[in-house]
Amino acid sequence: MAREREVGTLWIGGPLSWLEQLCLKSFVDKGQKITLFSYEDIPNVPEGVIRRDGREIIDTDDFIKYEHKNSFALFADWFRLHMIHQCPGMIWIDTDVYCHRPMDYDSDYVMGYELPGEHxxxxxxxxxxxxxxxxxxMLDFTSDRYSIAxxxxxxxxxxxxxxxxxxKPVHITQQPWGVWGPMMVTHYVHELGLExxxxxxxxxxxxxxxxxTKFLRRAAIAEGLITEDTTALxxxxxNKRQLGNQHHGLAPKGSYLEKLVKEHGIEPALAPIKGRGVATFDGALVDHLDLEEVATVADLTGAARSFVLSLHHQHDCDIQLIDVDPSGQFGNDPQPWIADYCAFLQENGVDSNRIRVIRREKDLRPVDVLCNLDxxxxxYRIRHLxxxxxxxLHSDSRVFMDIKKGSGAFPFLKDYGTNEQLSTREDGGKPVIRVVVTPKPPEGGDDAAWDEIATRxxxxxxxxxxxxxxxxxxFMPRSDDTLVVTFDNLDITMNKRDDRRPWGYSFIKEQGWSMLGVLAGGWTWYRNPWVSDQFDELRDSGFFNRFKRVVFYGASMGGYAACAFSAAAPGADVVAISPQSTLDKSIVPWETRYKVAWDRDFSGPYGDAAQVSGAANKVYILYDPYEPLDSGHVARFENDNVERLRAPLLGHRLGSSLNQMGILSPIILGALSGTLTSQDYYQMLRTRKTFPRYQRELFTRAVxxxxxxxxxxxxxxxxARNDNRKVRLGLKDL
Structure with missing residues (x-):
């Protein structure tokens, strides 16, 4: 019987790229037990990987690295020795090692020659x-950081x-790459006669x-070199450097790497390759984006493909390609990058109806992220912007752009907002600085403008x-029959809606219902004590008792609030789309999103939405059961008053999908009026069968x-019914 082996590896902290995800998941999928040690949170570890604190092996915050290559491989070289020493029988693997088939070696000696000649x-x-x-x-040798090998x-x-x-002894961090790695292992293997x-x-x-780079070429090339004796590959x-520079950080089409990501269900666009050593790629821009939600991203120059693709897959946002020439003019011949960019997006899973090419100035609209790289x-001249x-731009937009010294861009940007410098490179002997721009508030501020609108x-x-x-x-009174309490973000109200009204204003007004709009000035999850105090006062004054029916509505952050603050009006109905139950990490440690609110206090009578919403009459929750974090929150709503309305394969922002399908309004109207039945809902949801996103996701799951x-x-x-590029290409692969 083959010996069952466990492998271990290290990732100091931060998100994994798709390459590490692929390698870790390969061991899980092939049935080999794998442990990942880390020193910080890692938000995207594949399911089935065992997690352990790296401090169990080495309790330190001194993560030494080969300075010349900016590589933490030095710390990993040191860590692996201590892991092997403290975990008998465990085999170390780097995070770029793929499980071709499980390692079942009987011997504790597991190592291999890396070059012909077997040295x-x-x-x-x-x-x-x-x-x-x-x-x-080797442990003794590495105990001296100034040792001369x-x-x-x-x-x-x-x-x-x-x-x-x-x-002036030379510290290990300044010594040649591999001195605690392959060079050292090779030396001691031959020194001790362990060949x-x-x-x-x-x-x-x-x-x-x-x-x-043969892993990046036609799959058959790599397959022809792999033998029946290959285990951990x-x-x-x-290869990350070439993937980032030439393939937008994605697995090349038809390559061995693409074959592997498909086999293991990895989506590269969700975990882009961000850099290698001192080199950084456009995908790394996701780490500098401080917005919790992105509805629309626009590209001006066609140079931010991997970043835009990652935003789309992470936020389900729409994409705009602004077709202007180098002088900032519309209406001339289409820019040469547009067609290829559209093809790239569609080849990587973006539905064509989510891509809009802007060819007229009057069609420009506020966007959340604007890309102006190179x-x-x-x-080109900055004044054309x-x-x-x-x-x-709206007050919560972010602009990612490159600035060449002497272009006048920095003085130009002063009129628009502040900028943070992200990186610098040389171009033609001049430094080019990559920055993210945060617009300054409009004159008088949004608050002042909102005060005037809201008072009116x-x-x-x-x-x-x-x-x-x-x-x-x-509060806008109309009828004592129904009050709808909505939760919204002030920035969205002021900058992303032409009428500058809270969500559902016209819709609710048409029904003759009264409305209480509760707005937040950012991604606060309404956890400021002032908000709770207001609901306490409304409850104690009998405000909600004036109405025959009270309905709380919200989506995502607003969905959390609708469920949580419904406790102020016992017997109310709740309609929540993709809600969170809480962001208290002691209760939902698996929630990796919304870091901006992790330090908020989610205790008190309006804290845990899953618990306090038990006082409501009916709680309708619309969610995608295949979104693991969303379904994890929904599973916590265990009260008998909960009716779960599933929207499979439509994502976290399923409200947007339902709206594109033309069924959001009748669903919400039925829910708010109390007439919606599950039969009605699922009858309307049948429309998804012709919805491109649903078709694509269903096909992908079958594959x-x-x-x-x-x-x-x-x-x-x-x-046979409509063209779906992702399906067409996938079918060709089959």
Missing amino acids: RVNNAILGLPHDSEILAQ PFLPKGKQKDFVKKAKAG DKVQPLDAFYPITFRDR HLWAS GFGSA NRIFDRC LAGDDGFYRPGPEGHSFL DKDHTQLAKRLGEYIL
Whole structure:
């Protein structure tokens, strides 16, 4: 019987790229137990990977790295030795090692030659007896951070000895790459005569470092080099540089890497490759975006493809491509990048109806993210941005752009807002600085403008109550029959709606219902104590008792609030789309989104929405059961008054999908009026069968589950009725 082995690896912290996700998930999918050690939160670890704190092995915050390459491989070289020593039998694997088939080696010696000639031993896969002489000697050697390795070139050793005698010894972080890695392991293997313990080249490194880009070429090329003796396959993280520079951080079409991500259900656009060493790629811009939600992203120059694709897959946002020439003019010949950009997006799962090419100035609208990489301010004159900024920016927009020194861009931007410098590179001998721009508030501020609008809407019989952090309560009385309490974001109201009205204003007005709009000045989850105090006062004054029926409505953050604050009006109905139950990390430690609100206080009578909404009459929750975080929150709503209305494969922003399908209004009207039945809902939801996103997701799931014949029939059914590029390409692959 083969020996069952466990593998272990390290990721210090922060999100994984799709390459690490692929490798970790491959061990889970192939049935080999894998543990990931880390020192910080990692939000996107594949399910089935065992998590452990790295401080169990080395309790430190000193993450040494090879400074010349900006590589934490040095700390990993040190960590793996201590992991092997403290975890007998565990095999170390780098996070760029793929499980071709499980390692079931009987011996505790698990290591392999990485080059023809069988001399150099790599440590990307390393197993050693925890009490072995080789491990003891390497632990001793690495205990001195100024040690001079006897396996360094003689000239380098002499130089280091000279500097040490002069009182300036060379720290390990300044020494050559691999001195605690492959060079050290190779030295001690041969020093101790352990050559017979080393696996041949094709066990782990059938594709050598020199040939590493073969993983990026036609799949058959790599497959022809992998043998039946290959187990853990080193994919070489160095490929990230070419993936970022030439393939927008994605797996190249038709490559071996693309075959693997499809096999294991990894979506590269959700976890873009952001950099390698000192090089950074456009996908890294997602780390500098401080917005919790993005509804629309626009690209001015066609140079932000990986960033835009990642935003779309993470936020389900619409994409605008602004077709202007280098002088900022519309209406001339289409820019050459437009058609190729559209094809790229559609090839990577973006429905064509989510892409809009803007060819007239009057069609420009405010967007959440505007990309101007290698464009106005670096390659073209900055003054041509005036009209675009004036039409596209709202107070919560973010602009990512490049600025060449001497272009006049920094003085230009002072009129629009502040900027944060992200990185610098050289272009033609001049520095080019990448920045993110945050617009300044309009004259007088949104608050002042909202005060005027809200006071007018409230009239003599209603009320408007402004509070801290931009929170406010606006009551507009109409009928004592029904009151609808809505939760909205002030920025969306003021900057993303032409009428500058709270969500549902016209809709609710048409029904003759009274409305209480509760607005937040940002992503606060309404957790300012002032908001709770207002609901206490409304409850205690009998405000809600005036109405025969009270309904609380909201989506996402507003959905949380609708459920939570319904406790102020026991017996009310609630309609919530994709709500959170709480963001208290002690209750929902698995919630990795919305970090901006993690430090908020979610205690008190309006804290845990899943619990306090039990006082409501009926709680309608619309959600996508295949969104794991959303379904995790919904599962916490266990009271008998909850009616779960599933919207499979429509995502977190399913309100947008329902609206595109033309059924959001009748669903919400029925729910708010109390006439919606589950039969009515699912009858209307049948419309999704012709909705491109649903078709794509359904087809993808069939492929991922290896239901090949079902996927073929489904794909043919879809294409017989309408073109769906993702389905068409997927069907071709089948």
